[in-house]
Amino acid sequence: MSQSLLRALDLLGELAAGPASLDELASRATVHKTTVMRLLHSLEEKRFVVRDAQQRYRLGPKLFELSSLALEQRDVRAAARPHLAKLNELTGHTIHLAAFEGSDVTYIDKLESRQPVRMYSRIGLTAALNAAAVSKVLLADLPPARREAIAASIDYRKFTERTIMTPDALLAELDRVAAQGWAIDDSEHEEFVHCVAAPIRDASGHVVAAASCSVPMVLLDHEGLLALVPPLTACTEAISQDLGWINPERNPS
Amino acid sequence: MSQSLLRALDLLGELAAGPASLDELASRATVHKTTVMRLLHSLEEKRFVVRDAQQRYRLGPKLFELSSLALEQRDVRAAARPHLAKLNELTGHTIHLAAFEGSDVTYIDKLESRQPVRMYSRIGLTAALNAAAVSKVLLADLPPARREAIAASIDYRKFTERTIMTPDALLAELDRVAAQGWAIDDSEHEEFVHCVAAPIRDASGHVVAAASCSVPMVLLDHEGLLALVPPLTACTEAISQDLGWINPERNPS
DNA sequence: AACTATGATTGCAAATTATGCAACGATGCT
DNA sequence: AGCATCGTTGCATAATTTGCAATCATAGTT
Numbered sequence: 017m018s019q020s021l022l023r024a025l026d027l028l029g030e031l032a033a034g035p036a037s038l039d040e041l042a043s044r045a046t047v048h049k050t051t052v053m054r055l056l057h058s059l060e061e062k063r064f065v066v067r068d069a070q071q072r073y074r075l076g077p078k079l080f081e082l083s084s085l086a087l088e089q090r091d092v093r094a095a096a097r098p099h100l101a102k103l104n105e106l107t108g109h110t111i112h113l114a115a116f117e118g119s120d121v122t123y124i125d126k127l128e129s130r131q132p133v134r135m136y137s138r139i140g141l142t143a144a145l146n147a148a149a150v151s152k153v154l155l156a157d158l159p160p161a162r163r164e165a166i167a168a169s170i171d172y173r174k175f176t177e178r179t180i181m182t183p184d185a186l187l188a189e190l191d192r193v194a195a196q197g198w199a200i201d202d203s204e205h206e207e208f209v210h211c212v213a214a215p216i217r218d219a220s221g222h223v224v225a226a227a228s229c230s231v232p233m234v235l236l237d238h239e240g241l242l243a244l245v246p247p248l249t250a251c252t253e254a255i256s257q258d259l260g261w262i263n264p265e266r267n268p269s
Numbered sequence: 270m271s272q273s274l275l276r277a278l279d280l281l282g283e284l285a286a287g288p289a290s291l292d293e294l295a296s297r298a299t300v301h302k303t304t305v306m307r308l309l310h311s312l313e314e315k316r317f318v319v320r321d322a323q324q325r326y327r328l329g330p331k332l333f334e335l336s337s338l339a340l341e342q343r344d345v346r347a348a349a350r351p352h353l354a355k356l357n358e359l360t361g362h363t364i365h366l367a368a369f370e371g372s373d374v375t376y377i378d379k380l381e382s383r384q385p386v387r388m389y390s391r392i393g394l395t396a397a398l399n400a401a402a403v404s405k406v407l408l409a410d411l412p413p414a415r416r417e418a419i420a421a422s423i424d425y426r427k428f429t430e431r432t433i434m435t436p437d438a439l440l441a442e443l444d445r446v447a448a449q450g451w452a453i454d455d456s457e458h459e460e461f462v463h464c465v466a467a468p469i470r471d472a473s474g475h476v477v478a479a480a481s482c483s484v485p486m487v488l489l490d491h492e493g494l495l496a497l498v499p500p501l502t503a504c505t506e507a508i509s510q511d512l513g514w515i516n517p518e519r520n521p522s
Numbered sequence: 523a524a525c526t527a528t529g530a531t532t533g534c535a536a537a538t539t540a541t542g543c544a545a546c547g548a549t550g551c552t
Numbered sequence: 553a554g555c556a557t558c559g560t561t562g563c564a565t566a567a568t569t570t571g572c573a574a575t576c577a578t579a580g581t582t
Contacts (some may be wrong), residue, residue, distance in 0.1 A: 017314065018310075021274050021312070022311050024271075025317060029315075032334070032338040033338075052270055057270055057271075058274045058278070061270065062275065062279075064278060064429060075335055075338070078282075079335050082285050082328055082336075083332045083337075085286075086284040086328035086332055117330045118316075118329070120330075122330040128474055138337055139333050139337050140335070141334060202466055251365045
């Protein structure tokens with residue numbers, strides 16, 4: 017589509033793993049060293065990469081700038097922050113905030129566990145559509161047609177023995193999630209971690225994000241995890257209210 | 270220099286001001302709408318931009334990802350320097366700072382011993398994955414799968430009689446290191462030198478670097494070396510705190 | 523100090539790739 | 553239904569990008 021651009025973006029991805037010299041980048045890429053160099057010079061001109069004293073390239077300040085601006089643009093995040101912090105305080109476990117970015121579910125915020133055993137994740141990563149609790153919550157709110165279309169097109173990667181592997185099973189699970197108002201990932205993504213997630217709605221009533229609580233199984237068994245659901249839903253409802261949502265089940269006046 | 274790339278990077282700069290439609294971007298830029306569209310499609314493919322339901326473009330999750338990765342690797346070295354200097358002052362021995370650069374462990378800083386007997390090493394050199402204390406510390410924090418993959422693929426060079434020579438032995442040692450929070454190299458790399466190393470963590474809790482203290486055996490016996498562990502871990506914890514890490518074992522309130 | 527090795531840079535010719543135009547398609551509004 | 557707005561595509565032109573080979577810079581070595 018746009019070769020040089022795609023190659024340059026891949027270079028940025030490589031540099032995310034750590035600083036690298038021109039030669040290192042050129043050998044990892046499938047293009048000539050000269051080409052890599054010229055792309056890097058352009059990236060450098062726009063401050064997307066910088067060169068240190070040893071002429072090693074690393075990601076540049078422009079990326080930080082863009083990233084923080086982009087995050088600010090997402091106001092769900094700002095609204096959710098204080099509530100998620102309270103939940104994190106209360107439970108001590110890892111809290112994630114996720115939303116659709118285009119067609120994948122992306123983590124847009126994270127609060128670290130205060131436990132010594134932590135789970136691995138990072139803001140910006142995408143969540144598996146057939147396994148993550150946040151994905152289930154977000155999918156469950158889509159109109160049936162979209163839901164089915166997505167269920168049919170997913171790449172069903174098997175993460176653990178319990179991972180949902182068929183469109184039918186996924187759709188059934190989504191019905192359950194929609195009915196009960198929250199979702200569980202019962203070690204469907206990582207063998208030793210389970211999570212619960214709940215929806216965040218805006219004034220229109222649509223689910224705009226999902227918050228989740230992820231806990232290593234060594235710290236909490238199934239029952240213990242389910243005990244997190246009430247504080248979690250209390251938290252997501254509080255965020256939803258801040259976004260202008262009115263709980264239809266309360267004051268049905 | 271590289272026209273299409275420069276134009277695409279400018280588009281990202283424009284989007285930093287807020288979401289925009291294709292036409293808006295095209296009119297702000299000095300190029301044809303078609304061109305803008307094709308650049309955006311490439312950016313979208315790599316998740317640097319996303320399109321919402323109304324086909325407005327906004328900055329994408331890949332930017333968050335790159336930026337948070339880059340922040341993690343940002344100036345550990347600068348943060349560590351003053352603390353390492355104090356440790357060097359206190360002990361008088363050689364201090365190393367090491368981190369993953371791609372797939373090998375690299376020394377990223379060094380403070381010389383003030384003793385007449387010195388060890389040879391240099392910033393930028395790579396540490397043996399199966400022998401160096403810093404490597405053990407860094408490997409011990411990786412997720413089990415990565416750890417095992419690396420253990421299986423290492424070239425087990427035999428440096429001394431005590432060098433770890435099998436994946437199983439290495440993995441067992443890494444478990445020990447993870448549990449006790451520091452690592453020892455008991456003359457496994459050089460016959461007459463032994464070291465201790467401890468992890469440096471960032472705000473996310475992940476180990477981003479390792480600091481070590483290397484001592485010729487003629488200067489310090491095994492017990493003497495172990496006596497260096499408390500000042501070493503105090504040092505690495507101080508650095509970790511500077512990087513935003515919060516000790517989960519302190520104030521578990 | 524000269525030599526060697528490693529890595530970065532540039533001139534140039536070939537051609538792949540990006541560009542702009544114009545026509546087409548999709549979507550929403552009156 | 554018709555109109556308007558905006559996104560998308562086919563194609564010919566030409567301009568940008570590419571890879572090679574030669575040159576330059578730097579650091580390490582004898």
